[in-house]
Amino acid sequence: MTLDEFKSSLTQDSPPTGINLPLQALWKDAKGDWDTAHRIAQTISDATGAWIHAYLHRREGDLSNAAYWYSCASKPRPNQSLQEEWESIVQALL
Numbered sequence: 001m002t003l004d005e006f007k008s009s010l011t012q013d014s015p016p017t018g019i020n021l022p023l024q025a026l027w028k029d030a031k032g033d034w035d036t037a038h039r040i041a042q043t044i045s046d047a048t049g050a051w052i053h054a055y056l057h058r059r060e061g062d063l064s065n066a067a068y069w070y071s072c073a074s075k076p077r078p079n080q081s082l083q084e085e086w087e088s089i090v091q092a093l094l
Contacts, residue, residue, distance in 0.1 A: 006023070047072070051070075051075055
């Protein structure tokens with residue numbers, strides 16, 4: 001799946017069949033369901049989960065919590081828009 005295909009799937013009512021939990025979290029976030037995206041991110045106990053968790057808290061505006069999760073993910077806090085970060089994470093996971 002490409003980034004464009006993933007973004008096109010956002011017109012659907014449910015995420016594409018077979019995508020992993022990290023992509024499901026990002027799909028839910030893009031659909032405006034931050035709570036579900038966050039719940040999913042909390043179940044992913046690796047650096048990818050931490051990266052998504054950091055992004056979600058940055059989106060929420062909780063920058064101190066985001067900083068903690070970026071540290072757990074070994075990622076610097078990005079100097080890009082939230083949309084650009086979302087696309088970067090999706091691209092890295094596809």
